[in-house]
Amino acid sequence: MSAAEVASRAEGERTRPVKLAVLGDPLAYTRSPDLHRAGCAALGLACESLALRTPVAELPATLDRLAREGYTGCNLTMPLKEPALALVGEATPAARRARSVNTITFGDRRSGDTTDGAGFLDLLSAQRRNATTCNVTLLGAGGSARSLALAIADAGGRPVDVISRREPEPGEAWGGTLGKRWSAWGSGAATRAIAVADVLVNCTPLAGDEWPVAVERIPRATLVVDLTYGERVTPWVAAARAAGLEAIDGLALLVHQARRSLIRWLARDVPLEPLLAAVRP
Numbered sequence: 001m002s003a004a005e006v007a008s009r010a011e012g013e014r015t016r017p018v019k020l021a022v023l024g025d026p027l028a029y030t031r032s033p034d035l036h037r038a039g040c041a042a043l044g045l046a047c048e049s050l051a052l053r054t055p056v057a058e059l060p061a062t063l064d065r066l067a068r069e070g071y072t073g074c075n076l077t078m079p080l081k082e083p084a085l086a087l088v089g090e091a092t093p094a095a096r097r098a099r100s101v102n103t104i105t106f107g108d109r110r111s112g113d114t115t116d117g118a119g120f121l122d123l124l125s126a127q128r129r130n131a132t133t134c135n136v137t138l139l140g141a142g143g144s145a146r147s148l149a150l151a152i153a154d155a156g157g158r159p160v161d162v163i164s165r166r167e168p169e170p171g172e173a174w175g176g177t178l179g180k181r182w183s184a185w186g187s188g189a190a191t192r193a194i195a196v197a198d199v200l201v202n203c204t205p206l207a208g209d210e211w212p213v214a215v216e217r218i219p220r221a222t223l224v225v226d227l228t229y230g231e232r233v234t235p236w237v238a239a240a241r242a243a244g245l246e247a248i249d250g251l252a253l254l255v256h257q258a259r260r261s262l263i264r265w266l267a268r269d270v271p272l273e274p275l276l277a278a279v280r281p
Helices: 003-015 032-042 056-068 083-087 093-098 116-126 143-154 188-195 235-242 250-266 273-279
Strands: 018-024 047-053 073-076 103-105 111-113 136-139 161-164 182-184 199-202 223-226 246-248
Touching (some): 032 250, 056 083, 073 250, 093 116, 093 143, 103 250, 116 143, 116 250, 161 188, 182 188, 235 246, 246 250, 250 273
Parallel strands (some): 018 073, 161 182
Antiparallel strands (some): 103 111
16 A cells, blocks of 8 residues: 555544444433534544334344444433443453443444543542542432442442332442341432442432422532433422532533543543533533
């Protein structure tokens, strides 16, 4: 191949759009494509990113199609994070331990990762909270909660408290069994776990007018984090702010999680500010 042909191929690869996607169900509202495009643009890369509603039963075929069509990667949201673990050729230790995949990279061997936990640590740092010293209470015990619990433990933080309808199965995310660190919704133990929380995180699908915890039960110094987000600030976060609490919705975490995914896909550092600007009102 001549030098001119090599240069021409290199130029074609540079200008060929990076193809990304986000999958979920119902996926009624998502800002992931905006973040994908902003992150690539910050590195001088063109990007095509789609939001694809994908029921669990259609996930295997959809992943196969994206791989065939030359996609670099995709993000996954509810309810696909846990089923995706069985559909990747290899998974990072974090994804295996959390039994949750939110980032898939296509290539010779399809790989899965979870950037929820690392993104959460980035979020805490941005909110001036020390992950190694603060008390974190998680509402819910699904894949996102497990990812957050593992990241806090790996950072040397205190064991999290978990409130859920049923006691979670033992697993590495919880350091074995949760024991007294788990409590059922509405129980006295749950009230105590909320009362000592420096950071209270809604990891459940509860949204709209159905709040995971009444705002008046949350201590004034607690950082409230709602992993759900929509076109407007979630009602729970809005009520918490009105009551004088520091509160953020899932869009804040999405920015940090998306940055971690982009770094994995592009093998380059991605600046934070262009992502924040992409979703800023």
